[in-house]
Amino acid sequence: MFRSLPRPEKARIIGRQALRSATSVAANYRAACRARSKSEFVAKMGLVVEEADETVFWIELLVESGTVRPEQINLVLKEANELLAIFAASQRTAKLAVSSMNQ
Numbered sequence: 001m002f003r004s005l006p007r008p009e010k011a012r013i014i015g016r017q018a019l020r021s022a023t024s025v026a027a028n029y030r031a032a033c034r035a036r037s038k039s040e041f042v043a044k045m046g047l048v049v050e051e052a053d054e055t056v057f058w059i060e061l062l063v064e065s066g067t068v069r070p071e072q073i074n075l076v077l078k079e080a081n082e083l084l085a086i087f088a089a090s091q092r093t094a095k096l097a098v099s100s101m102n103q
């Protein structure tokens with residue numbers, strides 16, 4: 001997606017932010033998968049959810065700022081929102097498991 005953005009500086013600045021947050025999602029998800037406990041998994045998934053939400057924000061900003069047309073980026077935005085929903089659901093499920101263990 002980043003490579004396909006228009007050349008103006010505004011597009012590059014927002015695109016770099018999206019790239020940073022998206023790669024952070026991947027790194028934090030990997031860390032979550034290597035968590036030593038369910039509580040640590042929940043905490044690390046919180047970071048994944050935050051970064052995924054930030055990625056969605058930057059993609060939306062590309063459209064709302066008029067930098068790219070919606071039809072150029074709708075599939076990427078749809079996938080980012082789907083991943084955010086999956087990560088959030090995984091975190092909620094893990095939280096429930098941890099809270100039931102602590103009761």
